[in-house]
Amino acid sequence: MKHKEVFEFIEDWAPKGIAWERDNVGLQVGNDDDLVKGLLLTLDISEDVIRKAIESKCNLIISHHPLLFNPLSKIDVNSSKGRIIELALKNGITIYSAHTNLDFTKDGVSFALARKLGLEKIKFLEFAPSTQYKLVTFVPEEHVENLLEKLSQAGAGIIGDYTHCSYQLKGSGTFFGKENTNPAIGEKGKLEKVDEIRLEMIFEKWNLNKILKALLSNHPYEEPAYDIYPLQNRNVNFGFGAVGYLKEKIELIDFVNFVKKQLGANSVKFTSGNKKYIQKIGVCGGSGSDLIPKAINENCDAFVSSDIKYHTFLDYGDSIALIDAGHYYTELPIIDELEKRLNEFFVTRKTKAKVIKYKPKNKIKVVE
Numbered sequence: 001m002k003h004k005e006v007f008e009f010i011e012d013w014a015p016k017g018i019a020w021e022r023d024n025v026g027l028q029v030g031n032d033d034d035l036v037k038g039l040l041l042t043l044d045i046s047e048d049v050i051r052k053a054i055e056s057k058c059n060l061i062i063s064h065h066p067l068l069f070n071p072l073s074k075i076d077v078n079s080s081k082g083r084i085i086e087l088a089l090k091n092g093i094t095i096y097s098a099h100t101n102l103d104f105t106k107d108g109v110s111f112a113l114a115r116k117l118g119l120e121k122i123k124f125l126e127f128a129p130s131t132q133y134k135l136v137t138f139v140p141e142e143h144v145e146n147l148l149e150k151l152s153q154a155g156a157g158i159i160g161d162y163t164h165c166s167y168q169l170k171g172s173g174t175f176f177g178k179e180n181t182n183p184a185i186g187e188k189g190k191l192e193k194v195d196e197i198r199l200e201m202i203f204e205k206w207n208l209n210k211i212l213k214a215l216l217s218n219h220p221y222e223e224p225a226y227d228i229y230p231l232q233n234r235n236v237n238f239g240f241g242a243v244g245y246l247k248e249k250i251e252l253i254d255f256v257n258f259v260k261k262q263l264g265a266n267s268v269k270f271t272s273g274n275k276k277y278i279q280k281i282g283v284c285g286g287s288g289s290d291l292i293p294k295a296i297n298e299n300c301d302a303f304v305s306s307d308i309k310y311h312t313f314l315d316y317g318d319s320i321a322l323i324d325a326g327h328y329y330t331e332l333p334i335i336d337e338l339e340k341r342l343n344e345f346f347v348t349r350k351t352k353a354k355v356i357k358y359k360p361k362n363k364i365k366v367v368e
């Protein structure tokens, strides 16, 4: 299996189009045509990560944080980044990153954190602005099934966990083919009236070219009529942070200790909020302070995230229990989710490729 097939699998789940505009997700270094031998999963890229990949014969590294974020003006092998690139290329290693696309997708970074903390009924804390368009096209009834299938394969008709979602309405279309036309139904030089189905399907905007290609190559007409509308729907597929419930109400201090233990964090900072017992929990893996007002608005009893500043603790600490478990530890659960999905993918594709998780030597330490 080629690296690019692994990338496609990841992007079906976490499309690049949902990532922040200024983010740099996808291939960072290497050759996406190489065959996968072994895969190393990591949150960050360092020289030690590359050495670990070489040592364990992994030729593909998938990281959460991108290696290349700011544009490089030079590749200086005396700098750490330069050495990483040199080491990777010399050893035939490809580096790929799934960052904010993995943050904003369903079952992504924040959902993985919420599950690790035992939350139930998990939903996005905040839905992303609509990323969808609607396709409307008009097709003779006997061609609807095939077109629906081809459009579905190209990514149209997905609503939550449902696929092939469409709406179909009977009607009639008219056309008059001029001298140089070759109509699939009827004759040129004559006003034709044909029974057609109005077929409607939604799709993500980054799939526009794939959808148009599927439509134009599978619609029986020489000149298919179609409309594409931008939508303002609530986005059920993508969003920010997550919210869920503990099985039962527990005391805040017990939850804080549970967070520390469950994430393996070396320290957890927190404020008490305004409730002794808590159940509804907001979370955001990585730096999630921007979502605190939303968590308060949603009546969350506590919010688990990282990189919460001193003044943020002071500003909101009376309204909600804020729990900062560290950037690394709140994002780590996504590595297990990636491992599980990739192993399943390799099994279904009958490909033998080992997937290993990088354990950083140089973690930030605390003195108690």
Ligand SMILES: [Zn+2]
Pocket (backbone or CB within 6 Å): 065, 285, 286, 287, 327, 331
């Ligand atoms: Zn992060």
